[in-house]
Amino acid sequence: MTPETGQIRIARGRGGEVEVDGPVDSFAGDVLRRAGFLFEPSLSGHWIRLPFDMGRGWENEHATWAAEMLAVARYPVRLAPDLHRDTAAATAPTRPARPPAMTAQAPPGRRAAR
Numbered sequence: 001m002t003p004e005t006g007q008i009r010i011a012r013g014r015g016g017e018v019e020v021d022g023p024v025d026s027f028a029g030d031v032l033r034r035a036g037f038l039f040e041p042s043l044s045g046h047w048i049r050l051p052f053d054m055g056r057g058w059e060n061e062h063a064t065w066a067a068e069m070l071a072v073a074r075y076p077v078r079l080a081p082d083l084h085r086d087t088a089a090a091t092a093p094t095r096p097a098r099p100p101a102m103t104a105q106a107p108p109g110r111r112a113a114r
Helices: 027-035 055-074 086-091
Strands: 008-012 020-021 040-041 047-050 077-079
Touching: 008 055, 020 055, 027 040, 027 055, 055 077
Parallel strands: 008 077
Antiparallel strands: 008 020, 020 047, 040 047
16 A cells, blocks of 8 residues: 555545545444444445534544544544644633622521521
């Protein structure tokens, strides 16, 4: 296998869909299915892609996961730079922090015992 011809390539197509090109055997196919990729029959074999309209964050997460798992299994894989997982979004909190309590009184049931 040469580096260019034997690579599994995961990239965003012209229509914005995330596609897989290259030699995909049954194990690599199982990894891609586990990552959420669909195998659609086409005239030249299978069109391997992620579902449409799931959002770029979701697509990037699943494409990155697939590339990492294929690389761990020692497949030569190339992930397009625009598909790498966004680390800033992964570390950002999902909702704003709650403001501190604005009362000087003890909550009910916590009054000092006499």
